[in-house]
Amino acid sequence: MKTRREFIKISSVGAGVAALGLHALDLKGLNWLNPDSSNEPASDEDMTPYPTYCEVCFWKCAAWVYVDKKGKIRKIIGNKNDPHSQGRMCPRGTGGLGMYYDNDRLKTPLIRETRPDGSQYFRKASWNEALDKVANKMKEVKEKYGPEAFGLFNHGTPGGHLEHLMRAYGSETNAEPAYANCRGPRSAAYYATFGAFIGSPECTDIRDTRCMVLIGSHIGENMHNSQVQEMSEAIDNNATIITVDPRFSTAASKSQYWLPIKPSTDLALLLAWIHVLIYEDIYNKDFVKKYTFGFEQLKAHVKDMTPEWAYGITTIEPDIIRNTAREMAGAAPAVVIHPGRHTVWYGDDTQRERAMAILTALLGAWGKRGSLYLPEAVHLPEYPQPEYPKPKWSWRDLPEGKFPLATMGITSELLKASIPRYKYKHQVKAWLVGGTNLPLSMPDKKLFKEAANSVEFIAVMDTMPMEVTGYADVVLPEATYLERYDFIRAAQNRVPNVALRMPAAKPRFKSKPAWWITKQIGERLGLHAYFNYDDYSEVIDWQFKKLGTSLEEMKKIGVKSFPRESGPLYIGEGEKFEFNTNTGKIELYSTDFADLGFDPLPNYKPHPEPPQNYYRLIYGRAPMHTFSRTSNNHFLWDLMKENSVWVNPKVASLWELKNDQKVWLKNQDGAITSFPVKVRITERIRWDSVYMVHGFGHSDKKLSRAYGRGASDEEMITKIAKDPIMGGEGMRGNFITFLKENPNKNRKEDKA
Numbered sequence: 001m002k003t004r005r006e007f008i009k010i011s012s013v014g015a016g017v018a019a020l021g022l023h024a025l026d027l028k029g030l031n032w033l034n035p036d037s038s039n040e041p042a043s044d045e046d047m048t049p050y051p052t053y054c055e056v057c058f059w060k061c062a063a064w065v066y067v068d069k070k071g072k073i074r075k076i077i078g079n080k081n082d083p084h085s086q087g088r089m090c091p092r093g094t095g096g097l098g099m100y101y102d103n104d105r106l107k108t109p110l111i112r113e114t115r116p117d118g119s120q121y122f123r124k125a126s127w128n129e130a131l132d133k134v135a136n137k138m139k140e141v142k143e144k145y146g147p148e149a150f151g152l153f154n155h156g157t158p159g160g161h162l163e164h165l166m167r168a169y170g171s172e173t174n175a176e177p178a179y180a181n182c183r184g185p186r187s188a189a190y191y192a193t194f195g196a197f198i199g200s201p202e203c204t205d206i207r208d209t210r211c212m213v214l215i216g217s218h219i220g221e222n223m224h225n226s227q228v229q230e231m232s233e234a235i236d237n238n239a240t241i242i243t244v245d246p247r248f249s250t251a252a253s254k255s256q257y258w259l260p261i262k263p264s265t266d267l268a269l270l271l272a273w274i275h276v277l278i279y280e281d282i283y284n285k286d287f288v289k290k291y292t293f294g295f296e297q298l299k300a301h302v303k304d305m306t307p308e309w310a311y312g313i314t315t316i317e318p319d320i321i322r323n324t325a326r327e328m329a330g331a332a333p334a335v336v337i338h339p340g341r342h343t344v345w346y347g348d349d350t351q352r353e354r355a356m357a358i359l360t361a362l363l364g365a366w367g368k369r370g371s372l373y374l375p376e377a378v379h380l381p382e383y384p385q386p387e388y389p390k391p392k393w394s395w396r397d398l399p400e401g402k403f404p405l406a407t408m409g410i411t412s413e414l415l416k417a418s419i420p421r422y423k424y425k426h427q428v429k430a431w432l433v434g435g436t437n438l439p440l441s442m443p444d445k446k447l448f449k450e451a452a453n454s455v456e457f458i459a460v461m462d463t464m465p466m467e468v469t470g471y472a473d474v475v476l477p478e479a480t481y482l483e484r485y486d487f488i489r490a491a492q493n494r495v496p497n498v499a500l501r502m503p504a505a506k507p508r509f510k511s512k513p514a515w516w517i518t519k520q521i522g523e524r525l526g527l528h529a530y531f532n533y534d535d536y537s538e539v540i541d542w543q544f545k546k547l548g549t550s551l552e553e554m555k556k557i558g559v560k561s562f563p564r565e566s567g568p569l570y571i572g573e574g575e576k577f578e579f580n581t582n583t584g585k586i587e588l589y590s591t592d593f594a595d596l597g598f599d600p601l602p603n604y605k606p607h608p609e610p611p612q613n614y615y616r617l618i619y620g621r622a623p624m625h626t627f628s629r630t631s632n633n634h635f636l637w638d639l640m641k642e643n644s645v646w647v648n649p650k651v652a653s654l655w656e657l658k659n660d661q662k663v664w665l666k667n668q669d670g671a672i673t674s675f676p677v678k679v680r681i682t683e684r685i686r687w688d689s690v691y692m693v694h695g696f697g698h699s700d701k702k703l704s705r706a707y708g709r710g711a712s713d714e715e716m717i718t719k720i721a722k723d724p725i726m727g728g729e730g731m732r733g734n735f736i737t738f739l740k741e742n743p744n745k746n747r748k749e750d751k752a
C-alpha cells in the first residue's frame with residue numbers, strides 16, 4: 001500500500017487573520033481537545049512555561065509552551081526577549097499545538113510489506129526492527145556502491161539531524177526543496193553582487209525604513225513574523241510602500257503604489273528603474289563611487305531601457321515607473337528593496353535578483369539604517385567529535401559542470417541521479433527523507449515518481465502520514481517540536497542570540513526525536529564517536545556552557561542575546577568596507593558571471609505566454625498555513641479548510657463561472673487536478689492570470705481533515721524553467737484552463 005498525502009488549501013485573508021487565529025485558539029478551543037479539562041480554564045500562574053522555538057515554519061520564533069498541572073499543553077505564546085517573534089506568534093505558531101494534538105499523527109514505525117498477490121501494505125514494527133532495517137541498508141549501500149550513493153532530502157531541524165548522520169556515514173549527497181525550489185536564486189545573485197547572502201531571517205531593516213519595495217513578496221500573507229510586525233511599524237511611521245504584484249495582495253492594499261505588473265516581466269521594470277536613477281542623476285553617487293565596481297558598464301547597458309520601453313513589456317505606465325523611482329531616490333539610503341524569498345519564478349530568476357541587488361546598490365541601500373543591515377549570528381562551538389570523512393563525490397558533482405553557482409544540492413539533480421536512464425556519472429541508490437513532503441513541494445511529479453520507483457530503498461522520518469511517507473519502505477515517526485530537545489537556534493539577527501527548544505511533554509504514541517533516531521542508526525553503523533552522548537540535552541548544555549550560559553539558565557529565559565562582535569549594524573559614514581567579491585567592491589558588473597559566460601549585467605528576455613483560453617498559474621501563501629504541513633492541523637484547518645482559484649470577473653464572465661462553483665483545472669500538458677477547487681471571482685487578480693494558495697489538495701485519506709480539500713498547485717506545474725546559473729526550478733510558466741465537468745469520473749484515483 002502506498003500511503004500518500006495531499007495538500008489542503010488556505011485562503012489569503014491578510015492582516016485580520018492574526019487576531020482571528022488567536023481568537024480561535026482561546027481556551028474553548030483547547031478544551032475541545034482536552035475533554036478532561038473542559039471546565040478548568042487554567043491561569044498562567046497554575047501552569048509551567050517551557051521554552052521552545054517554533055517549527056511551524058522556518059522563522060523559528062522563540063516561545064513559551066504552557067503546560068497545566070495535568071501535564072497538558074494549553075497554549076504557546078511568544079518570548080518577549082526574542083528578536084524573531086518580539087513576544088508575539090503568528091497564527092500558525094499559536095496553532096502549533098495542533099501538530100502535537102493531531103490524532104492522525106504517525107504513531108509507530110512502519111515497514112512496507114508485499115502480499116503474495118503483489119499488493120503492498122504497511123506493517124507496524126518495533127523501533128529496533130525499523131532502525132536495524134535502515135542501518136543494514138546503509139551498510140549494504142556503502143559496501144556495494146559507496147556511502148555517497150545514499151541520498152538525503154531534508155528540511156528544517158529534523159533534516160539537520162539526518163545531515164549529521166549522513167556526513168558521519170560518508171555522504172553529502174543531499175538537497176532540499178527550500179533551496180532550488182525556493183531561495184536559491186537570491187543567494188546566488190546577492191553573493192555575486194555583495195559577496196554576502198541575505199540569510200534567514202532576512203537582514204531587512206524594515207522597522208526603520210522610509211520606503212520598501214516589494215517585488216512579488218507578499219508580506220502579510222507570507223507571515224514571517226517579525227517582518228510582518230516591522231512592516232506595520234513602518235506603515236505607522238509613514239514609510240512609502242511600493243508593491244509590484246499582478247495580484248492585489250494584502251501588502252498591495254497597504255501600499256501607496258500598487259504596480260499590477262504583467263507576470264514574468266519584472267526584470268524589465270527593474271532595468272527601467274535603474275535607467276531612471278542613472279539618467280535622472282538621482283542615484284547615490286557617494287556610495288556608488290566608494291563601494292561599487294562597473295558603474296560605467298551599467299550606465300551604457302541600460303541606456304535604452306527607458307520607462308517607455310518597459311511600458312510595452314510590463315503594462316506599467318512610464319510616469320508610474322518614474323515616480324516610484326524618484327520615491328526610492330528621495331528616501332535613499334533608507335530603502336528596503338526586499339530581496340524576496342521564494343524566488344524561483346521564470347528561470348531567469350538569478351538575473352532578476354541581480355537587478356534587485358544592483359538597484360539596492362545604486363540607492364546606497366546596503367548596510368545603512370532602514371535598508372539592509374549587517375546581521376550577526378552566534379558561532380556555536382562544535383561538540384567534540386572526529387572530523388567527518390570526506391566523500392568521494394557529493395551533491396556538488398551531480399550536475400557535472402552545469403549550474404556552477406549553486407551553493408546547495410539541487411533537488412531535481414538528485415532525482416535524475418536516482419534514475420539510471422539519465423546515465424549520471426554518479427548514481428543514487430537509496431534515500432533518507434526528513435521534514436520535506438516532496439510530492440507536494442517538487443514540480444514535475446512524473447520525474448519524482450520515476451525516481452522514487454528507481455531507488456532500492458526509501459526511509460522517511462516525519463510526524464504525519466504525508467504523501468511522501470507513502471513512498472517509504474520504512475517510516476520513522478518523529479516526535480513533534482513540542483516533545484523534543486533539538487539543536488540550539490543561533491540564526492542571524494541584529495543582535496546575535498541563541499534559543500532553546502526543550503520538551504514540554506513526553507512524545508505521544510511511539511514517536512521519538514530525530515536526535516535519538518539518528519543516534520540509534522549511527523550506533524548500529526559503528527559511528528559512536530559522532531553520537532557520544534546519552535541525551536541531546538548534554539550536547540546543548542556543553543555548547544551553552546562554552547558560550548557562558550547553561551541549559552539550566554536557558555530553561556528559565558529561553559533566549560539569550562550577546563554583544564555584537566563583528567562591528568556595528570550599519571556601515572559608518574566615510575568608512576572603508578571590503579566586500580567579499582573578486583574586486584572587493586559591490587559588483588554592479590559581475591566578474592563571476594562574466595567568467596562563467598553568463599550575462600554580467602542583467603538582460604530582459606520575454607517568456608512564453610499562455611495559449612488561447614489558458615491563464616498563467618501563480619501561487620503564494622495564506623497567513624494561517626505553512627505549505628502543506630498545516631492543512632490537517634485542527635486549529636488552522638478551522639481558519640481555512642481549502643483553497644480557491646482566483647479568477648478575474650472578465651474571465652469569469654467569459655467562462656460563465658460563478659463564485660464558489662467547483663471546477664477542475666487542466667494545464668498546458670494535459671495534467672488535471674485530482675480534486676475540484678472553488679472559484680473566487682475577484683478584481684484582485686489580472687485577467688491573464690489565476691492565483692491559488694499552495695499547500696492544498698491532499699490525497700492521503702489518513703489525513704482526516706485535509707484529504708480532498710482544494711486543489712494542488714503542484715499538480716499543475718509540469719513545466720519547469722531552469723535557472724542556468726544555480727539550477728533553480730522556475731515554476732510560474734504553467735498555464736491552466738477550466739473544466740466544469742468532473743474529468744476524473746471514470747479515472748482510477750492517482751494519488752500523490
Ligand SMILES: Nc1nc2c(c(=O)[nH]1)N[C@H]1C(S)=C(S)[C@@H](COP(=O)(O)OP(=O)(O)OC[C@H]3O[C@@H](n4cnc5c(=O)[nH]c(N)nc54)[C@H](O)[C@@H]3O)O[C@H]1N2
Nearest residue numbers: 155158178182342435436437441461462466478627629694
Ligand atoms: N507548487 C509549489 N511548490 C513549492 C512552493 C510553492 O509555493 N508552490 N514553495 C516552495 C518553497 S518556498 C519551499 S521552502 C518548499 C518547502 O517544501 P518542503 O520542504 O517539502 O515543506 P515543509 O512544509 O517544510 O515540509 C513538510 C514535511 O515536513 C513534515 N514535518 C513537519 N514537522 C516535522 C517535524 O518536526 N519532524 C519531521 N521529521 N517532519 C516534520 C511534514 O509533516 C511534511 O511532510 O516547497 C517549495 N515548493
Ligand SMILES: Nc1nc2c(c(=O)[nH]1)N[C@H]1C(S)=C(S)[C@@H](COP(=O)(O)OP(=O)(O)OC[C@H]3O[C@@H](n4cnc5c(=O)[nH]c(N)nc54)[C@H](O)[C@@H]3O)O[C@H]1N2
Nearest residue numbers: 216217218222223244247263264341342620622623626627
Ligand atoms: N503564511 C505563510 N508564510 C510563509 C510561508 C508559508 O508557507 N506560509 N512560507 C515561507 C517561505 S519558505 C517562503 S519562501 C516565503 C514565500 O513568500 P514570498 O517570497 O513573499 O513570495 P512568493 O511566493 O515569491 O510570491 C508570492 C507573490 O508573488 C506574486 N507573483 C506571482 N507572479 C508574479 C510575477 O511575475 N511578478 C511579481 N512581481 N509578482 C508575482 C503572487 O501574486 C504572490 O502575491 O513565504 C514564507 N512565509
Ligand code: SF4
Nearest residue numbers: 054057060061090093
Ligand atoms: S512566523 Fe509563525 S509559524 Fe513561523 S516560526 Fe514564527 S510563529 Fe512559527
Ligand SMILES: [Mo]
Nearest residue numbers: 178182183342
Ligand atoms: Mo521557501
